[in-house]
Every structure is written in structure tokens, then in C-alpha cells.
Amino acid sequence: KKRALLPDDIRAAKGGTPLVSLTAYTTPMAQMMDAHCDFVLVGDSVGMVLHGLPSTLGVTMEMMILHGQAVARGLSSAMMVIDMPFGSYEESPQQAFRNAARLMAETGAGAVKLEGGTQMAETIAFLTERGIPVMAHIGLTPQSINTLGGYKVQGRGAARDAALADADAVANAGAFAVVLEKIPASLADDITARLAIPTIGIGASAGCDGQILVVDDMLGLFTAFKAKFVKRYAHLGDDGEAAIAAYAADVRARQFPASEHIFGDEAPT
Ligand code: KIV
Ligand code: NA
Numbered sequence: 001k002k003r004a005l006l007p008d009d010i011r012a013a014k015g016g017t018p019l020v021s022l023t024a025y026t027t028p029m030a031q032m033m034d035a036h037c038d039f040v041l042v043g044d045s046v047g048m049v050l051h052g053l054p055s056t057l058g059v060t061m062e063m064m065i066l067h068g069q070a071v072a073r074g075l076s077s078a079m080m081v082i083d084m085p086f087g088s089y090e091e092s093p094q095q096a097f098r099n100a101a102r103l104m105a106e107t108g109a110g111a112v113k114l115e116g117g118t119q120m121a122e123t124i125a126f127l128t129e130r131g132i133p134v135m136a137h138i139g140l141t142p143q144s145i146n147t148l149g150g151y152k153v154q155g156r157g158a159a160r161d162a163a164l165a166d167a168d169a170v171a172n173a174g175a176f177a178v179v180l181e182k183i184p185a186s187l188a189d190d191i192t193a194r195l196a197i198p199t200i201g202i203g204a205s206a207g208c209d210g211q212i213l214v215v216d217d218m219l220g221l222f223t224a225f226k227a228k229f230v231k232r233y234a235h236l237g238d239d240g241e242a243a244i245a246a247y248a249a250d251v252r253a254r255q256f257p258a259s260e261h262i263f264g265d266e267a268p269t
Pocket of ligand 1: 023043044045083179202212213214
């Protein structure tokens with residue numbers, strides 16, 4: 001059994017073979033990806049893809065902890081990173097520490113992820129100086145859709161300098177890696193070149209130091225909408241519905257259960 005990767009291993013992967021990551025929310029999904037991913041993110045996207053919430057804003061600490069515990073049971077070699085949910089860290093570094101410590105203690109995650117650039121630098125420093133490795137997340141930050149005005153591409157035109165400043169701020173504050181979401185590829189390449197920590201792209205650039213996708217998106221399980229940056233590697237939602245339709249037809253035609261699924265009066269000899 002390989003030892004679990006640590007934040008320092010992720011940091012050291014800067015500029016090497018691209019880091020591979022997916023989100024996970026359940027034990028079987030975590031088991032499926034453990035051997036293939038360098039790290040697995042218990043993303044607050046869980047609220048949208050598993051709980052049917054309209055955004056990530058309604059995700060709670062309790063939801064993150066339950067899903068984090070489930071994912072931890074399915075991992076042995078990949079590192080586990082857990083998202084801090086909306087409202088659990090923005091108020092102060094102290095609030096962030098209290099909730100990050102709880103997430104790590106109750107789930108066994110090796111690091112937390114939080115959204116925000118320059119404005120979260122003080123909090124990132126506060127956590128990393130006190131034993132909590134932080135993955136940053138800049139560009140499109142879904143917990144801020146109400147102030148960003150929707151899920152638009154970030155960092156274009158005049159916003160480019162602010163995005164570069166965000167990247168510098170989270171790296172200088174001590175983040176061991178940074179997720180770049182939905183920004184122009186040229187900006188992602190510039191950030192990747194200027195930072196000493198790995199960049200993890202989602203809707204960013206193949207030049208990033210790693211990539212992440214929401215697993216339900218890439219498996220075709222979440223079909224409410226498909227972002228341009230999602231590549232569907234399977235269509236499990238369609239396959240699942242076809243299987244359910246076949247089961248329903250079998251039941252209505254008394255074709256299920258068949259002889260191999262039922263029990264006789266006597267135990268077999
Ligand atoms: O919650 C999530 O799934 C994420 C990734 C898309 C980076 O934050
Ligand atoms: Na997230």
C-alpha cells in the first residue's frame with residue numbers, strides 16, 4: 001500500500017508530470033479514483049451534484065464532514081483535500097481556523113481549500129502558520145456568484161492584473177497549490193509561470209501543473225448543465241436511466257425476478 005501523498009508532495013510536483021485530481025463525495029467513488037489521482041477534493045460542489053441545491057451557498061459544515069468521512073474511507077494513497085463551505089471562513093482568520101481544524105479533525109483530510117485571492121491572504125497565512133495546509137482557489141469562485149454576477153469567465157481585460165495579484169497573494173501567504181477556475185488560458189499560463197506552487201486548472205489551461213474536474217460532470221452523472229470546460233468521459237446518467245427503464249419493463253412483464261433470483265422451499269444439498 002502506497003503512503004498517502006502530503007501537501008509537500010503536491011507542492012514538489014510543480015513543473016513535473018501534471019497532477020491529476022477529481023472531486024469525490026462517497027466511499028465507492030473515492031475507491032474508484034484512489035489509484036489514479038494524486039489528490040481527491042471533497043468539493044462543496046456536492047451540494048449541487050448530489051443534493052440538488054441551486055448553488056454551493058447552501059452547503060453546511062455538517063454536509064462537508066459527512067461526505068469527507070465517506071471519502072476518507074475509500075482512500076489509501078491519494079491525498080484528501082476538503083472544501084471550506086460558504087460562511088465557514090470569511091468572517092475572520094479565527095473563524096476559519098476553528099472550522100478548518102474541525103474539518104480536518106473529523107474527516108482526516110490532509111488540507112483544506114478555500115475561495116478567494118488578496119482578500120483571503122491573511123486567513124491563508126493564519127491557517128498555514130498554525131498547521132493547516134491550504135489550497136487556494138481563484139478566478140471563478142462559485143461561492144461568490146452573487147457578487148461576480150454569475151458564472152462568467154474571470155480575469156479578462158482590465159481584470160487580468162487583479163487576477164495576477166490574487167495569484168501572488170495566495171502563494172505569498174503560504175498556500176501549497178492554487179486552483180484556477182474559468183480564466184483565459186493565457187492568464188493561467190502566466191500565473192503558472194510566475195508562481196512557485198502548482199496551479200490546478202479547471203477551465204484554465206493544459207499548461208497548468210495539474211487538472212481537476214467534478215467527477216459527476218466527467219462521468220455524465222450530473223446533466224442539469226454542462227460547462228464548456230467539462231469533458232464527458234462516460235455517460236453514466238444515460239446508462240443508469242436505460243438500466244432503470246429495463247428493470248421497470250421486466251417487473252411489469254413479470255420477467256424479474258427470474259429463477260436464479262428466487263429461493264426454493266428446501267436448502268440446496
Ligand atoms: O467544489 C468543487 O468541486 C471545486 C472544484 C471544481 C475545484 O471547488
Ligand atoms: Na468548491
